Amino acid sequence: MLSKLNKLFGLIGLTSLSTISCAQQNQEDVWQNVYDTRTQYYEKNIGQLPNDILKIVHMAGVWPGGGLYVIPADKIGKNIFVYSTFGFTNSDMPAQATVSDVKVEKDHLGRTTSSSATLKSKSPTSTPSGAAGYGYELILMTREKNEEWPLWFLQWVAQAELLNDAGILARVEKYNGLTIEAIQVGENANDKINVLITKAQKPLPLSTQLPNGKMEFLVATVITDEEMKWSMTNGRNELLNKLIKSGVGQISDRNRSSVITN
Template identity: 60%
Template sequence: MLKNMKFIKFLLGLTTLTASTIGFAQNSEEKEWQHVYDAREAFYEKNIGKLPNDIMKASNLFGVWPGGGFYVIPADKIKKGLWVYSTFGLTNSDMPSTLTATDIEIKHNDQGRVISSSSKLEKKNRAMPSTGKAGYGYEVLMIAKENAEWPLWFMQWTGNIVLLNDVDLLTRVEKNNGLTIEEIPVGNDENDTINVLIAKAQKPLPTDIKLPNGNMQFLIATVITDEEMQWSIENGRDALLKKLMVSGAGQISDRNRSSIVK
């Protein structure tokens, strides 16, 4: 379990860009980047739903993750009425990143919204994934029953821990049969937090694909209750995932769901 990770606490500040503006020009490396992007986009649209025209980008990750961001996708191919919140670009051909952001300064208005931000880019050693992985080797999804803001807090939290703090979520999931994280902030109120179980996608959800630059795994973050968090510590994260699947809750996040353990 990753515990009390509020040291990465932030207030939501996302910028919306037209997706086509994040592409590159046309030398060989850039053509490979676009080839990977197009293959991933096709997989999403076949198995999840049509990508919106706009991608959301975290201002503190602009230089670190120039071709990546977050999508909010009507997940009609999974089930009508569901929404998928997804990283999009951790598997880009220019990942893992060789840059990190330091001296991050964020200014907010009276409503807590980001009005400006600044940071300094510094070189870092590339955290090389295992052979055969596309970029970091995974994209992270949260599936919810609503189009809301709180999952975007989680997505930006994910971008921060992967790109700025070099946390390899896939390796931790594989080593520990899943990963539980408690008290992730998802609002301006410090008490507005969620617990999540991160695990590999389970069928009938799309699970993985071989992109032109390697293998991509879907990791699904599922909101769990305090009781389920404690139960997973005592009985195992894989056991909790099995109970979620059997109960019908599956890997869909519902903050109002009753606990499946007693």
């Protein structure tokens, strides 16, 4: 599903600077400035970024400078790991392309050996005024290190946003949160989670200003079936309040008990 690549340091690659126009160079400079500013914010408020960013193979042409990180979040708390998108707020976002006819081949261990897709141009979706790219990065926090299921979820989010223009930030702001039911997070079709997506709450890092606009932090929290049903009647914001008051907060634990009491 995912493959490790070296961390990107820009969009120029091996192209000679002498072949790049002033306008192109300015775009590269802006892109890099956004990337560096976001990196500094993450490392100040979450933790040191790993050397490797995880790339979603079949979306390389859609999200060339973006990927996923698994971050030891020592700035948030002990034994907490943040699984995060990194690049929804890039200066070349929203995406100007999409893919179809995705084909992924795997070996007997379930590892991706090859992939292919048809890249097509599309008009960038509308985003909130003053937003950096899509206006947000999304994180999921657990006490589990190097698990695959959070990465399955983040891949689902990336495809929903970049390929299908889900408008997750706008939905969170309109409905005071967003609940999503039964997202598959493993090879087994029955391996599913429910999530509540809300804006980050203190003491987590909140919104910040990047060179290209505002970046919100959205947090996905795994919730139980009972909590999902309760939120449909009582509201997503009220569920978030219950999670915070119970001590669960915005940390995901797939095995915890429900915070809903009769």
